Amino acid sequence: MNSYIKRGRVFIENVRPQVDCGRYRVKAVVGDDVRVTADILRDGPDLLQAAIRYRGPSDRRWNEAALTHAGNDVWEGSFSPGEIGRFRYTIEAWTDHFATWRSYLVKRVEAGQVVDLELAEGAGLIEARLPSVPAAHRPVLSAAATAMRGGAAMRGEGDGGTETGGGPAVDARVAAALNPEVAVLMTRHSDRSGAARLTPALELTVDRERARFGSWYELFPRSTGTKIKHGTFRTAVKLLPDIARMGFDVLYIPPIHPIGVTFRKGRNNALKAGPDDVGVPWAIGSKDGGHKDVHPSLGTLQDFDYFVAEAGKLGLEVALDFAVNCSPDHPWVTEHPEWFSHRPDGSIKYAENPPKKYQDIYPINFDTQDKAGLWTELLAILQHWVDHGVTLFRVDNPHTKAFRFWEWAIEEIQRDRPDVLFLAEAFTRPKVMKLLAKLGFTQSYTYFTWRNHKQELTDYLTELSTTDMAEYFRPNFFVNTQDILHEYLQHGGPPAFKVRLVLAAMLSPTYGVYSGYELYERAPREPGSEEYLHSEKYELRPRDFSTPGNLRPYMTRINTIRAKHPALTRLTNLHFHHVDKEHLMAFSKSLPGSDSIVVVINLNPFTSEEGTVDLDLDVLGLSEHRPYEMHDLIGDTTYVWSGRRNYVRLDPQAEPAHVFRVGS
């Protein structure tokens, strides 16, 4: 009972942001204004004070930021994390006895009541706090207390009080009590001995900007040679300047390790490989080594270092693929057979999705008796590549590996290297994708690829940007991947490629493009398939990026717009606006101190569409009564719009989208 009693009279409830009762960390980016709200309650009418307390990895003590009462017992405030790493934050709330007393005094004085005893009580409150107040402030408070008790007068600012007889009149005593400086000092140094505090503190992962905002480009280095000559890191380096010039920030490369030969797949996923077939990069491991090694045909580890360094000089970060599975030729098959599952005849189980068999892949058995050995080695692989300059990992199919491994491994890496980021390549059940993000993945692949209609896109983006997913799930919108060529692109031709690029780049702070997109590559392996014909997964696919009419200038323009308009670096500022046509969609992003961007897009790649955009002017800070300029950043044209409703017409053959900077 006694320990319970001591917990005081204030309750802190419903603290936001918070993911699953604090079980998982909220995500933010360094410099963000992290807005915190809570319900703070106590019995009776006494006035409260509350503060956010937060602490970054290099803070020696807790910092405080103000919380203020926003009505209905909700308190709100914010803090701005100034470094990357894991932050803790909590809330402290306490009764402000002096402020309560002061508010009552005002009411009593207004009602003309005798307040002698109240003044003496207030003086007592001040005197009780004196030992806890810095020496410099004590004289002001002491003088006030003395004056309130009717001792030597102290004058309130701009307010006198008439002295009568031997002591000051009540007016002067009240003025001393209500001196604003006293109120400020008493609030600043109020007694927190009965304070409530949210325990345990909540946690926040503070990442660098790239965790939220970036333009990704995927490239197979081996395709930078010729049709028959395997590309290398050194030939790949030659493509980097163009990729950087297009405005990309991240270069994602599939696994670079030795590839197995046993059950190697041939071109177009043939069950048997020909002698010249290069194999699938995700079938990792051969006599040349495993996950810490480089495929000899790509070069050496030193060549990889050179590649990473050259990319870095151009402002390109290299994102390496991390695929936790092995070819039958991986060194672990003999060194660590216990890390695999075995069939009754002692053979190692290959990957299956019964009745389908994937005999070129041995999945790792996370239920192995040697979990500690396995986890440690997997972590060592990540650390190995971090030591070679990798700061981003694209993790292959994390949803088929033990979830707890990811939580542990990401935490282990980020403890010393909070700048290292992880992208989850999972296109699985929605709740699994959310869980992976909660467990620590910095970014996530999404269902964007399969959201092509206006309602689908609106619903999905509303979920991503307005539900509690926004606290922990950061989307990376890929317009295509080596595994997904959506039929919208197959059939829609170049206008479809523009549409999906604009959508990805404008809706999501992070988006990605897989090589060949700029050439409108869109032939499926067979009708109805989302696989590419002559997929680069199975063969070399050098490309000629100098073909006329390709999408490179358009990509460059889109990335330039992204770089110049900070509103596009965020997700939760997304707002959809009504358009009266099924295929026309409009949305905007605004950010204080930045231009607003409004996108109007025709989702129909075949036909011109016209309609009326109904802008929520309030969201854009525009007036119903004043015309405003809309600068199309793609066409470099300026339109003058007025009021909510304005006509648009978009011909996909010419230009399927307006990307407007909103003028005034």
Added chain:
Amino acid sequence: MNSYIKRGRVFIENVRPQVDCGRYRVKAVVGDDVRVTADILRDGPDLLQAAIRYRGPSDRRWNEAALTHAGNDVWEGSFSPGEIGRFRYTIEAWTDHFATWRSYLVKRVEAGQVVDLELAEGAGLIEARLPSVPAAHRPVLSAAATAMRGGAAMRGEGDGGTETGGGPAVDARVAAALNPEVAVLMTRHSDRSGAARLTPALELTVDRERARFGSWYELFPRSTGTKIKHGTFRTAVKLLPDIARMGFDVLYIPPIHPIGVTFRKGRNNALKAGPDDVGVPWAIGSKDGGHKDVHPSLGTLQDFDYFVAEAGKLGLEVALDFAVNCSPDHPWVTEHPEWFSHRPDGSIKYAENPPKKYQDIYPINFDTQDKAGLWTELLAILQHWVDHGVTLFRVDNPHTKAFRFWEWAIEEIQRDRPDVLFLAEAFTRPKVMKLLAKLGFTQSYTYFTWRNHKQELTDYLTELSTTDMAEYFRPNFFVNTQDILHEYLQHGGPPAFKVRLVLAAMLSPTYGVYSGYELYERAPREPGSEEYLHSEKYELRPRDFSTPGNLRPYMTRINTIRAKHPALTRLTNLHFHHVDKEHLMAFSKSLPGSDSIVVVINLNPFTSEEGTVDLDLDVLGLSEHRPYEMHDLIGDTTYVWSGRRNYVRLDPQAEPAHVFRVGS
């Protein structure tokens, strides 16, 4: 790392019901079907099993109830608590390796694959579980395993398999593997060694039915004498048969303790009492004693015991008022001055809401240095009255006393006496009212009194019945109290009294009436006031309940309807139906195994209203194509309705409401 690894591969998330991450208890009633849902996830495609585990106060071990997969990784199930008291419940979930293996076997067999190794693997799974299976079931499993390995054949039900050569054919081995009995046994006895479990368990307060469903009647026993002669428990007993006959379950009586004389209030809240004024029952304490004593004018403690016993014989429970404050004459003022706040001159602080003063009341100081002594004595008071047969407390203004005291005291009382229930009389800020309910109050007063329009009522009831409030906050809808005579009643006359009675009794499982309602008492102290003229708080107010035309028969009818229709015992089954008029409202309650009730009511007490009710037929289990009977239980009339839309006309002077039992 090692302890983390051991936590296994299954995740349990988003468990419902749950109040504030399990910080507070969910509420239910004995015999309820408590529906539990959770997101249950693991990596990969393996099949899961999950169960609710729950444990009541007299259970020696945990019980289990099934959870089944409802799609999208959501699992659902329910359990039914069979006793009152505190229950714990949690969820356990694990991988079902045999079911996973079996589902793959089916696919492999369908695809015509060779399954020898798979059959051996399955046999191994069975054999590994044999030691954990009750002896009676082992032969079936052993035989299956043997057959699967190609030993002595075991026949699947209705399926043979051709024996060839020395052993059974694959068909027979497969049939043995797919034997449904084997599947059932392997699931029932599956390996839970890697099970995930929600910890700590969640908690559930299981109350008796009266916690949710009941009809309250408030009576001042002192008004059961004459205008000048103080009523007693023995005169009050004479009114009990009529109250019971009206169908009420609970008799709430204001404080019965000695009343202070210092600063005693006079009639109509006069600052000075006359010599004959009886004082306010909430100004507790005099030379005759304090909270454990009975006002001498009401009788003795033995008289109170007699009153409680007589009420009990009539099926009426007595709810006693618990008001934690004192008159200046309370024994504690001299015995425990440290339990009060003091002014600088040493005098005890009276109650104030500056600039208003309430000098007849000394509030308790919950910040006293002797918290333990104070809390212990307050608990002893509750225990004292429990020992005298009180099983319900109506707690006066709990929001002005330390919240933690309530949490502690309710828990202390209910540990031994879980049948004792607490009603919070708080009409304060919404989040404070919610917190009191979370902290343990069984029931709560509400804002119902001030919700008189259709939209207000719909919004408020939607909040109460569909948000997470429904898990912990049980409304008690009082149509009036000794403190609140709403202007709707003041102006609306008898029809208004019927309207509010029907709304309270049909919308909320628990509702209450304060004495005099049946006589349409509606004179305010002054225009604009919600106080009664000649309020019973300050004077004796004997009543003649035999006046013709009073509301007693109507109340009796309403309570009879409530008693006969179990759908009215619940809140979360409330459903509003559209009516095309502002003053006409329609709602229904349904419960499996009970008739549905549909209420159509005219909220305008002055004028007839007609309109079209648009019933959600699905909710009522009715067909668009078949007429159905609507039996009006107030007017004893049957209407035949058909389809969704039906005409109604309600004249408030005749009958402002239809309360229909839905026929078929």
